Amino acid sequence: MKIHNSILFHSTISSNNKQKNNYTVAIAGNPNVGKSTIFNALTGARQHTGNWTGKTVSNATGTFFYNNNKFVLVDIPGTYSLTSNSDEEQIAKNYLESNKADVTIIVLDATTLERNLYLVFQILEITSNVILCVNLLDEAEKKGIKININKLSESLGIPVVSTIAKKKKTLKKLVSTINDVCTKKIIITPFKSDFRNTETVKIENYIFKAETLCKDVCSFNKLNYDSFNRKVDKVLTSKKFGIPIMLLFLCLIFWLTIVGANYPSQLLSNFFDFLGTYLQNFLNYISIPNWIKDLLMNGIYKTLTWVIAVMLPPMAIFFPLFTLLEDLGYLPRISFNLDKCFHKACSSGKQAITMCMGFGCNAVGVCGCRIINSPREKLLAILTNSFIPCNGRFPFLISVATLFVGCYFSGIGSSFVSCLFVVLIVLLGIFLTLFISKVLSKTILKGTNSSFILELPSYRKPQLVQILTRSFLDRTIFILGRAISVAAPAGIVIWLFANIYIGDLSILTYTANFLNPFAQIMGLDGYILTAFILGLPANEIVFPLILMSYASKGYLVDSTDILNLKELLVSNGWTFITALNVMIFTLLHFPCATTLLTIKKETKSKKWTFFAFLLPTVCGITICIFTNLIWNLIF
Amino acid sequence: MNNNITLDKLPLNCSGIITNIRCDDITKRRIADLGLIPGSKIHAIMKSPFNDPTAFNFKKTVIALRQEDTKNIYINLIKENNYENP
Numbered sequence: 001m002k003i004h005n006s007i008l009f010h011s012t013i014s015s016n017n018k019q020k021n022n023y024t025v026a027i028a029g030n031p032n033v034g035k036s037t038i039f040n041a042l043t044g045a046r047q048h049t050g051n052w053t054g055k056t057v058s059n060a061t062g063t064f065f066y067n068n069n070k071f072v073l074v075d076i077p078g079t080y081s082l083t084s085n086s087d088e089e090q091i092a093k094n095y096l097e098s099n100k101a102d103v104t105i106i107v108l109d110a111t112t113l114e115r116n117l118y119l120v121f122q123i124l125e126i127t128s129n130v131i132l133c134v135n136l137l138d139e140a141e142k143k144g145i146k147i148n149i150n151k152l153s154e155s156l157g158i159p160v161v162s163t164i165a166k167k168k169k170t171l172k173k174l175v176s177t178i179n180d181v182c183t184k185k186i187i188i189t190p191f192k193s194d195f196r197n198t199e200t201v202k203i204e205n206y207i208f209k210a211e212t213l214c215k216d217v218c219s220f221n222k223l224n225y226d227s228f229n230r231k232v233d234k235v236l237t238s239k240k241f242g243i244p245i246m247l248l249f250l251c252l253i254f255w256l257t258i259v260g261a262n263y264p265s266q267l268l269s270n271f272f273d274f275l276g277t278y279l280q281n282f283l284n285y286i287s288i289p290n291w292i293k294d295l296l297m298n299g300i301y302k303t304l305t306w307v308i309a310v311m312l313p314p315m316a317i318f319f320p321l322f323t324l325l326e327d328l329g330y331l332p333r334i335s336f337n338l339d340k341c342f343h344k345a346c347s348s349g350k351q352a353i354t355m356c357m358g359f360g361c362n363a364v365g366v367c368g369c370r371i372i373n374s375p376r377e378k379l380l381a382i383l384t385n386s387f388i389p390c391n392g393r394f395p396f397l398i399s400v401a402t403l404f405v406g407c408y409f410s411g412i413g414s415s416f417v418s419c420l421f422v423v424l425i426v427l428l429g430i431f432l433t434l435f436i437s438k439v440l441s442k443t444i445l446k447g448t449n450s451s452f453i454l455e456l457p458s459y460r461k462p463q464l465v466q467i468l469t470r471s472f473l474d475r476t477i478f479i480l481g482r483a484i485s486v487a488a489p490a491g492i493v494i495w496l497f498a499n500i501y502i503g504d505l506s507i508l509t510y511t512a513n514f515l516n517p518f519a520q521i522m523g524l525d526g527y528i529l530t531a532f533i534l535g536l537p538a539n540e541i542v543f544p545l546i547l548m549s550y551a552s553k554g555y556l557v558d559s560t561d562i563l564n565l566k567e568l569l570v571s572n573g574w575t576f577i578t579a580l581n582v583m584i585f586t587l588l589h590f591p592c593a594t595t596l597l598t599i600k601k602e603t604k605s606k607k608w609t610f611f612a613f614l615l616p617t618v619c620g621i622t623i624c625i626f627t628n629l630i631w632n633l634i635f
Numbered sequence: 636m637n638n639n640i641t642l643d644k645l646p647l648n649c650s651g652i653i654t655n656i657r658c659d660d661i662t663k664r665r666i667a668d669l670g671l672i673p674g675s676k677i678h679a680i681m682k683s684p685f686n687d688p689t690a691f692n693f694k695k696t697v698i699a700l701r702q703e704d705t706k707n708i709y710i711n712l713i714k715e716n717n718y719e720n721p
Contacts, residue, residue, distance in 0.1 A: 210670075336699050
């Protein structure tokens with residue numbers, strides 16, 4: 001094998017660089033090397049980043065300007081190679097082969113340079129206009145790894161820049177190089193490899209070539225460079241502590257959410273009450289028909305503010321905490337710890353990661369299933385994702401647990417017991433995920449396990465400020481926005497349901513009465529079931545809808561005052577078993593409309609979407625009937 | 636003495652050199668994409684709480700593999716116990 005060591009890339013100076021031009025720049029690279037971080041830093045966008053493999057699952061685009069030129073940046077999913085047939089590799093390969101990009105930046109992880117080089121060789125066979133961006137230099141330095149950037153550039157015949165993506169100023173050189181290549185100031189003539197052999201021999205050639213090159217340009221000064229990671233992993237994945245620590249993290253996150261959300265929720269609700277009286281006065285002042293006033297205040301305003309007061313605080317606490325774990329690199333460890341369970345259930349260990357994402361939002365979890373290579377295992381992960389309660393359902397679970405379980409204890413014990421109860425419900429969800437995966441694998445989705453290859457990245461120090469802004473602005477506000485946009489029309493619908501009378505009864509009562517016999521078998525009542533059905537667009541509004549139906553006049557009762565809520569629920573026949581069944585049905589019912597649409601997009605099949613609708617619903621109904629039966633037999 | 640074993644028999648904190656990979660083509664391909672081919676050095680680091688999968692260190696990266704796959708990968712055990720990164 002020859003590695004040429006002759007001329008660098010030729011430089012020519014173009015004269016007309018003042019003209020405004022459009023250029024397309026692609027960002028490729030291995031998974032989890034910081035492509036999205038660079039993308040975000042350059043474009044100011046907020047692509048999802050985190051320390052695990054496979055976050056970016058479709059091409060994202062953004063723009064930035066430099067020297068009067070406009071650059072369109074395309075973030076391509078991370079791949080180890082371009083030759084296997086997984087979805088993200090196809091996306092990456094198709095894009096690069098389409099020649100849409102004027103220049104392709106390949107981001108490399110400085111700590112694992114050798115492995116990263118295989119992809120470089122493969123991309124160089126498709127396109128010549130390539131800039132290497134050696135990222136994570138700070139981490140490499142900590143590990144005692146030194147890389148001779150100039151030598152790397154000389155050996156490959158392409159420009160190489162080094163960056164620390166977290167620090168924006170280190171990206172300057174990258175930007176000017178992109179500009180120079182696009183404006184033909186730099187013309188790249190890489191040394192093409194001349195392998196025309198079969199695929200397998202080719203990859204072996206790449207591996208040898210990378211090894212030689214890496215020996216040439218890298219120096220390693222620390223033998224035990226990742227002893228810190230190994231030490232942490234020894235604890236977090238140990239036989240004794242691995243699983244308990246995971247449960248502890250889960251408990252801790254819920255407990256912080258429950259305790260922390262309580263006070264701000266109350267504050268928000270008081271604020272909205274206060275604002276409400278002013279709005280009411282204003283509406284009285286601009287004399288409009290009473291029914292419109294009622295619709296606006298008791299229909300829309302109450303539902304909206306209730307959703308915000310109940311949803312915002314838990315989300316604003318839960319999401320940053322979850323993002324923190326994600327940034328540290330804990331998610332792949334969860335997958336590593338639990339893989340055996342998923343293996344037994346004939347599914348992929350990576351399902352543990354998509355399951356964790358489901359805690360945030362099931363639609364995101366379903367989308368994330370693309371990281372699973374085998375189509376069969378991917379489908380299993382998609383179908384079972386809604387067994388994990390998303391953030392839209394947490395506040396409901398937490399409220400009900402606090403009202404009907406925590407009430408038997410006082411002080412800090414109360415929040416602790418409520419939290420334990422929520423964890424139990426979540427564990428039921430995880431158990432069912434595994435159980436249903438197993439059942440499906442033995443029946444309609446027969447098949448054997450595909451190989452499981454999971455990278456365990458080094459732990460990274462999380463960027464606290466970024467976590468806060470990102471998780472708050474991107475996730476919290478986004479999901480809240482969705483909830484609000486659904487809550488307003490839902491408020492109107494429930495108001496109309498409650499206020500349009502046929503004979504003596506409102507439509508709401510008719511519907512509830514119709515559903516009631518069936519709901520009673522499940523240990524629920526007709527109003528609860530109606531609320532779940534009306535809450536199909538977004539799970540967040542189910543609880544407000546239940547409360548609204550109960551409140552005598554057909555609109556939401558005053559405030560989120562815990563005691564008042566309990567009185568209202570108890571006076572409508574709620575007992576511990578009602579609460580338990582409501583919690584089970586909250587965990588196990590049809591996914592929300594957004595999730596269903598995502599499932600349809602991912603599976604490209606109406607049949608599977610319908611199945612994904614049916615599966616948790618049937619489970620929920622069965623388990624509710626079962627618990628109700630047992631309870632009634634005992635008590 | 637026969638040092639030729641399958642990868643799942645590689646004791647923790649020990650290293651081996653891959654001699655043969657007898658997985659199906661797709662798996663072989665995926666493993667090769669990570670830089671694991673006959674001749675590569677591999678080091679066993681840790682096992683998951685339920686004993687499977689095992690995490691291995693090679694090419695400065697840590698990758699977890701299931702026993703199902705590692706039992707089809709043949710290695711030559713290297714006699715050394717000191718921790719050295721392959």
